[in-house]
Amino acid sequence: MKGLTYILLFMTFFLCHGQEDSLLRKLDQAEGRERVEILHNIIINVWLNYPKQAMGYGEEAFEVSRQIGDSALISKSLRLIAGVHYYKGDYDHSLEYNLKALEIALSLNDSSLINNGYNNIGLLYYNLGSYQTALEYLLKSKDMKARIGEVYGLSTTLNNIGLVFERIHDYATARKYFEEAYDVAIETQNTDNELYSINNIGITYLREGNLDVAIKYFRRGLILGEDIANINWGAVSARGIGEVLMLSGVKDSIQYFLEKSIKASESIDxxxxxxxxxxxxxxxxxxxxxxxxxxxxxxxxxxxxxxxxxxxxxxxxxxxxxxxxxxxxxxxxxxxxxxxxxxxxxxxxxxxxxxxxSLIPIKIKEEQDRYLMSEQQIKFKDQVIRNQLFTAIIIITVPLLVVMIVLFRKNEKKKKELQKNNEELKKTQKLLITSEKMASLGVLAAGVGHEINNPLNFIKNGIEALSKKMEGKTDDEMKTYFRIVNEGVERATNIVKSLSHFSRRSPSTDEPCNIHEIIENCLLILHNKIRNKIRVVTNFTSEATELRGNEGRLHQAMMNIIANAEQAIKDEGTIEINTKKVGDYMEIWIEDDGEGIPEENLLKISDPFFTTKPPGEGTGLGLFITFSIVEEHGGSIDVKSNLNEGSKFIIKLPLWNE
Missing domain, CATH: 1.25.40.10 (Tetratricopeptide repeat domain)
Incomplete structure (x- = not known):
């Protein structure tokens, strides 16, 4: 097999150089324009299989064209150099040279050069991923070829248009253009484009999953590629066969065809x-x-x-x-x-x-060139025609001006409406944030009345009085009961006190806040939900812990994250909270071993109204508000999560520095 490959390469070299030798003999005696045209023909003969050699001829052609000052030859030389870069896969440089060539062609108003430029630039934008722009240039090329009756290169342009539709998965439209390109290639006896079209048709069937038809086209392409010694498109056919076999589950020959394509591609760089x-x-x-x-x-x-x-x-x-x-x-x-x-x-x-x-200046230049050309034509017309043209322009312009004025007024009105809607949206957003905050407080403070401190004081004072009155008369068991009641009252008092942190209305974010106290307050509020279910582990830094911010807002942010961690743990689990100082910031790590967040939801959790809870159980604003609070404090949140393994929230907030 290796020997066969060398034989094929030798035959290709011989066939290409057979034509090239004849041109080289002519080149020895040629000068000026004739020399440039011979160089152009040599480039076309060798650029596909021997790009380095082609580049040398292209640079010489450009230099000679520049010396004799022939703009058309300069444009064509630039276009051929761009072609060599294209076959090397260097699309950025190819686009650069093609745009320069097109600029000269437009200044010359040379239809043939212009439509070739449109085709080449369209193909390059396709390879660079700008499909809309690619289609625009390619259709311009096709229309211009039809207008001037140029068949040369039409098959290539049709193939390139088909490639754009293939890339956006419109395979039926793509195949229509490829089949039309194949017919033109047969008509013009262009075997290279015939092979190009065959491979492209095979690709559309491959992408549609019609593997039986696809492999027939690729086998045709492989045979034709060997017959005409086209190494490049033959390699494409071999890759196509390998991919079809891979999708068909036929493993025996996949490696052979793929390695065959690689060897062919290596031989032509x-x-x-x-x-x-x-x-x-x-x-x-x-x-x-x-x-x-x-x-x-x-x-x-x-x-x-x-x-x-x-x-x-x-x-x-x-x-x-x-x-x-x-x-x-x-x-x-x-x-x-x-x-x-x-x-x-x-x-x-x-x-x-x-x-x-970047295309805008080029398109402006095209319009300027058209305008200048029209201006030159007008100079040769008599005064009557100029007057008629002027009148026609006035007739067209006045309604356009009226339409523009009406549209301008409508746009101004829409602009004001949009500003008003934006202001109302901001107000609504603030109301929603406040509503979420108050809803959270309502859940946390359920069962706690506005005057709960008064009955707590009555109970505490009553127990103290009863304890004094029965001093010396009670046994150890009664003393234990008194102590338990006192502890319960003290705990209830602390809970009410902690709730007050969440209702602070100060708008300032420039206050010293102790993050450890804030976290402890949140854990105290959530104690009843956490106990007997979740183990809480805290590892707080011993360094300065005061943050610059708004204590009430930070309570709300920490509460939302810890409450989410608690809800993520369905049975038993652990919540670990760590703090550490990093430069001028404090990092708070809140990690749980709960259900985790699906990958597709990770980028959505900070979106307003996004929730995975059943209707009526969540507004989808909790984490949105939390992210907003952290951002307004000049901080950031990074979320890492694995499904069924847990989640980690890393909050970074600025420290208080006087």
Whole structure:
């Protein structure tokens, strides 16, 4: 098999260089424009399989074009250099050169150069994840080709449009464009695009799960790729066969086809193909529970993907890492890679936005060029036509101005309504927060009347009087009863006193607050719910514990978190509370071994009105208020949780520093 690979590479080299040798002989005698055009032809012959060689020819073509001052040749040279970067998988540099080429083409108003630029830029934005922008450029290219009757390159553009629809999972529409591209390739006898289309059609059937049809297209592609010595698309066909076999559960030949695709990609330095091949090998190893091999293959895939910044592949890699470690039972690694996945996904989203914003100057330049072209045409028309045009503009502009004025007034009215609604929403939010606070106090203070301190004092004074009166007349048993009653009264008094901390109305968050006393007060209030069920372990730091904040609000925040921990423990369990000083902040760790929080709910627990409790048992504002209180104190909350293992809340609050 290894020998066959070398034979195939030698034949490819021979066929490519057969055409190239003829061009090189002409190149020896050529100068100026003729030399540039020969260099362009050589680049197209070798850029797919020998990108380094193609890059050297491209740089020479650009330099000669610049020396003779031919803008059209400069634009084409830039576009071909961009093509070499594309086949190397370097999309950012390819986009840079294509945008420069398009700018020159627009200034020349060269339809052929412009529509090729639209096609190439559209394909690049597809690879960079900007699908809407990609489709916009590709459809421009298709429409311009139809308008000027240019068939050359139409098959490529149709294939590229299909790729966009395939990526957004509209496989039927994608296949329509791929089949149309195939027909054009057959008509124009373009075997490379014929192979490109065959592979793309196979991919749509693969994604739809129609594996029997998919593998037929990939086998056709593999045979055609070997016939025409197209190593790149032949490698795609081999990967497609390997993926179909993997999904079909046929294990015998998967490794063979995937390794065949990797060897082909290595021979032409196709980094994108290498990344895709190793990714599929990693998935295959995972399906066989060969975790070490899966990680090794995925590491190689990651290296290639990172080297050429294949965004979608980087995302897929992180997700596959999480899947592998999940099968290995390493929860910490799973969480680590899922966190990286979310961060990269959000970062790519921001990149797409930035990239779309960067298009604004280019689109403005397009409009300016069109305007200048129209202005030049107007100069050749007589005065009557100019007057008619001016009148038409007035007729069009006046209604537009009227519409704009009406829309402006409506927008102003909507803006005022929106401001009013925002103010009402803020008021409603404050009322809801207050309502939640008062609801919590109502549950905590159930059965405790407004005048409870008076009867407590009566009981205490009565017991003291009775004790004095019976002094010397009571036995040890009676003394024990007196002591128990006194302790009960003292405990009830402390509970009422603790409740007062939750009803403090001071708006200031610049008061010294003892966090240990606050936590002890909360535990005292929850004593009846906790006792005989939950063991509370406190490990308080001996360093300064005063925080800068609002004591009433901090009582409310701590109470919500500890109460949630108590509710998470259905039978028996432990709540552990630790404090430690970290710089100018105090960290409070509240950890329980209860039910835990499902992963899909972790990002929602700070949302208002989010609750997993049955209707009538929770408003969904407790943790929302808690997060709000901590944030208004300049602090932060980090939540870690594993289902059926428990949760840990890490609260960070600023210390009191005079």
């Amino acid at each position: 196709d980094k994108k193909g290498l990344a895709e091949g190793y990714f599929l090998l990693a998935k295959n190893s995972l399906s066989n529970e060969e975790f070490v091999d899966a990680l090794a293959h995925l590491s190689k895939c990651e290296g290639w993907a990172n080297q050429i910044q294949i965004r979608q592949q980087q995302l897929d890699n992180l997700h596959l890492y999480a899947d592998i470690y999940e099968r290995m039972g390493d929860t910490e690694k799973v969480n680590e890679y899922l966190k990286q996945y979310i961060q990269l996904r959000d970062s790519l989203f921001q990149d797409v936005i930035s990239r779309n914003l």
